[in-house]
Each structure stands twice: as C-alpha cells, then as structure tokens.
Amino acid sequence: MKIYTITCHDVYNYGASLQAYALMRYLIKCDNDVEIIDYKPDYLSNHYKLLxxxxxxxxxxxxxxxxYLVLKIPGRIPGLNRKKAFDKFKKDYLKLTELRYKSNEDLKKNVPIGDVYLCGSDQIWNTLFQNGKDPAFYLDFVPDEKIKASYAASFATDSIPEKYKPMIKEKIERLDGVGVREKSGVEILKNLNIKMAVNVVDPVFLLDKKDWDVITKEEYGEKYILVYDFDDNQLIKKIALDISKEKGYKIYSLNPGKLKYADSNFTFHGPETFVSLIRNAQFVIANSFHAAVFSIIYEKEFVIVNRKEAINTRMKDLLEDLKLKNRLISDTFTLDDVLKKIDFSDSKKILNEKIGFSKKYLRDVISLSERMRNVL
Structure with a gap:
C-alpha cells in the first residue's frame, strides 16, 4: 500500500520527531511504501527565528x-545548534513528501495520491494548541473514497471545550478507523456519540529495543541520572539531588536550557541522543510522556512528575494502564518509594497485548484499502 501519514513531525520536540519516525518505520517494515506529509503551517513555523x-x-x-532584537539575538544564536541536530535527524530518518504544504487548502488543491491516509500520533487533536483546531490533522483534505484513519491521535486532556465539539465530531465521523492514544480519548469520543474509537499504543511502542538501538550510537562512561524537565520543576530537582547524593550518580540534563545543578547538559542534541541517554541511564526523572515511554521500553528505573500545563492525562493513563501508577510522584514522596526497584513483568504482559491489538488495528485499516481495490 502507498500510505501517507500526517503529524506534527517538525516542531523540534523529541517525542514529536520520534513518534513520527516510529509509525513510518513500522509501516515500512510491514512492506508498505510510506511518506510523511511535510505539513508545516505558519503556526508550526515559528521556531528558531532570530528576528x-x-x-x-x-x-x-x-x-x-x-x-528588543539586540537583547534577544545573542541568546538565540546557540539554539541554532539544536535546530541543526533536529534537522539532521529529519534528513537522515524521515521520509517526507517532496512538496511542503502550509494549509489544509494547499493539501486539498494537491492531495498526495495514496491508498491509505493516517493522522497521528501525538497531540494532533489537542485543542489547547492550534493543531487541534486544524482540519488537516483530521484528514479533511482526503477524498471520501480513500481510506482515512487516525493512529494514536491524542487530545492530551480529559475533556475538550464545548465550542470545538461540533467540528471534531464532524471531522472524525468521516474516518474509517479511529485509534486514539489514551483511554480518556475513547471516552471523549463516546460522549460525542462516536463509538468506533479504540485505544492503541503510542507508535514508538511498535518498534522494539533492537529497532531503537539502530539509531542510538552514543555511549557514556559513567553512571548518571537523566533529567528532562519542561517546567524548571523544584520537585524534579529535589529528587535528582537526593538520588545523586544517595547513589553517587552524576546528573545529566536534556533540557532546552542548561540546568545549573546538572553535571552535564545535552542542550543542543537531537532525538538520537534522547534515546541514547535513556537507554544508558541508571535512573530517569521527567515530566515528559515520551521519557516515560522510552524508560518502559528499556526497562529503566524512572519517576514521572506532573507538568504545570493541563496535559498530564496522557502520562497518567499510560502509567495506570501498565500498572505503574506508583511511578507518578507527588510532593509527599519518600526516597525509599522512588528507589524501590520496578518489577516490569506485569507491565510487559499488558503492553505486549496492547501492542498486538494496535498492530492488528493497523492491519485492519490497511486491509480496507486492499478490499476496496479488489472490488474496483
């Protein structure tokens, strides 16, 4: 099958880049011809603009x-190194359409010709951001006769504002398959009387450790705790410093800005380094969904702290589903609780069942196009 995916693939975020790669790579492993639609509307194009x-x-x-610019530009210039690392990952690992599209109307005027169209994964339906209101991320541009489905699309919240419900209901009802990443997403759609939605895993789970090891070449010569913190979170800082003192581990940081308490900062590195650092860490502390996901893939000791933004549902749902709810830590934590060794045996069984279900969902969606082709 010729398959096109559409997601937020080029927003200089580790999780966004890696989930885009994972869905593409898995579908290619299943002998499909796959391209990611290079969709870059203006609201997703404001990164690293010096002026x-x-x-x-x-x-x-x-x-x-x-x-303003005299004050800001010196601080922005180093960030271009991070942009360079992400652009290299995109060039090396993501197979994009030759055309770049800037709007849903652009896509309608020149629809890439394929058999199956998939929107997802990640927070493409999060209405707190503009992408959740963009018809393109609901495959509005795809002709009615083509197979259209979502894979692991995320609302990222427990509910959606009333004013967006009619648009979301209308667009999603056109889809031939609805796979969402969180069980809360299934409930949101049930409340819109959309009953075909199913819960599937984030696409990074579709690839196993051996697949991910292909892009993780980096090694580190010491034991360390990895910190990935979007909020300058004081709880994360305390946990990291307490573990470092107890275990003698160094502290590594993946933050976009340098952490003063970290021994090493990987501020300007790309998605490959993100995976490498988790793979080799002794402990991971983060408020990132994909930091949790890769910690589970590599069976790392980890804890997750809630974000200030109202997008914690995805982390809560993931940990609850895999019986790892105790890895979501609050201010009342004790070091003994944090350092209690994780038993992944039950989680692996649950996850493997979910992965099997998710792969079958994709096979079923693709087979709709095969059946349609045979009929025609």
Missing part, C-alpha cells in the same frame, strides 16, 4: 524593535 518579536509592546517602532 521574531514575541512581545507586542516591543513592536511599536524601529527603535523598540532594535532594542
């Missing part, structure tokens, strides 16, 4: 603009 002015009060005149 952008985000605060309206500095846009008053040429003098205020100049002052």
């Amino acid at each position: 952008s002015i985000h605060n309206p009060k500095w846009k008053k005149n040429i003098i205020t603009k100049s002052i």
Whole structure:
C-alpha cells in the first residue's frame, strides 16, 4: 500500500520527531511504501527565528524593535545548534513528501495520491494548541473514497471545550478507523456519540529495543541520572539531588536550557541522543510522556512528575494502564518509594497485548484499502 501519514513531525520536540519516525518505520517494515506529509503551517513555523518579536509592546517602532532584537539575538544564536541536530535527524530518518504544504487548502488543491491516509500520533487533536483546531490533522483534505484513519491521535486532556465539539465530531465521523492514544480519548469520543474509537499504543511502542538501538550510537562512561524537565520543576530537582547524593550518580540534563545543578547538559542534541541517554541511564526523572515511554521500553528505573500545563492525562493513563501508577510522584514522596526497584513483568504482559491489538488495528485499516481495490 502507498500510505501517507500526517503529524506534527517538525516542531523540534523529541517525542514529536520520534513518534513520527516510529509509525513510518513500522509501516515500512510491514512492506508498505510510506511518506510523511511535510505539513508545516505558519503556526508550526515559528521556531528558531532570530528576528521574531514575541512581545507586542516591543513592536511599536524601529527603535523598540532594535532594542528588543539586540537583547534577544545573542541568546538565540546557540539554539541554532539544536535546530541543526533536529534537522539532521529529519534528513537522515524521515521520509517526507517532496512538496511542503502550509494549509489544509494547499493539501486539498494537491492531495498526495495514496491508498491509505493516517493522522497521528501525538497531540494532533489537542485543542489547547492550534493543531487541534486544524482540519488537516483530521484528514479533511482526503477524498471520501480513500481510506482515512487516525493512529494514536491524542487530545492530551480529559475533556475538550464545548465550542470545538461540533467540528471534531464532524471531522472524525468521516474516518474509517479511529485509534486514539489514551483511554480518556475513547471516552471523549463516546460522549460525542462516536463509538468506533479504540485505544492503541503510542507508535514508538511498535518498534522494539533492537529497532531503537539502530539509531542510538552514543555511549557514556559513567553512571548518571537523566533529567528532562519542561517546567524548571523544584520537585524534579529535589529528587535528582537526593538520588545523586544517595547513589553517587552524576546528573545529566536534556533540557532546552542548561540546568545549573546538572553535571552535564545535552542542550543542543537531537532525538538520537534522547534515546541514547535513556537507554544508558541508571535512573530517569521527567515530566515528559515520551521519557516515560522510552524508560518502559528499556526497562529503566524512572519517576514521572506532573507538568504545570493541563496535559498530564496522557502520562497518567499510560502509567495506570501498565500498572505503574506508583511511578507518578507527588510532593509527599519518600526516597525509599522512588528507589524501590520496578518489577516490569506485569507491565510487559499488558503492553505486549496492547501492542498486538494496535498492530492488528493497523492491519485492519490497511486491509480496507486492499478490499476496496479488489472490488474496483
């Protein structure tokens, strides 16, 4: 089958890049011809622009603009190294369409010709962000006669605002298959009277450790705790410092900005380093969904802390489903609780069943196109 996927693949985020790669790679392993639609609307194109002015009060005149940029540009230049690392990953590992599309209308005017179209994974339906309101991420541009489905699409929250429900219901009812990443997503759709939705795993789970080892070449010569923190979270800092003191491990950080308490900062590295650092860590502390996912794949000791943003449902659902709920840590933690060794045996059984179900879902979606082709 010729399959096109669409997701937020180029937003300089580890999880976004890796889930895009994983779905593409798994479908290729199943002998399909797969491309990721290079969809880059304006609202996803604001990364690493040296001359952008985000605060309206500095846009008053040429003098205020100049002052703003003189203050901001020196701090932005080092970030281009991170952009370079992600762009290299995209070039080396993601098979994109030759055309880049900037809007749903662009896609409608020149639809890439394929057999099956998949939207997902990740937070493509999160209405807290613009992508959750964008018809393109609901495959609105795909003709009615083509097979359309979501795979592991995420709302990232427990509920969606009332004003977006009619649009979401209309767009999703056009799909031939609805696979969402969280069980809460299934409930959201049931409340919209969409009963065909099923819960499937994040696409990074479709690849096993051997598949991921192909892109993880880096080794580190010491024992370390890996910290990945979006919020400058004081609880994460305390846990990291307590474990470091107890175990004598170094602290490595993957944060976009340097952590002062870390021994080594991997600020400007790409997705391959993200996976390598988790694979080789003694302990992972994060408020990242995909940090939890890769910790589970590599069976690493880890804890997860809630984010300030209201997008914690995906982490809570994942850990509850795999009987790892105790790895979600609050302010009342004790070091003994954190350091209690994780028994992954039950989690692996549950996860393997979910992976099997998810692979069957994809096979069934693809077979719809095969049956349609035979009929025609």
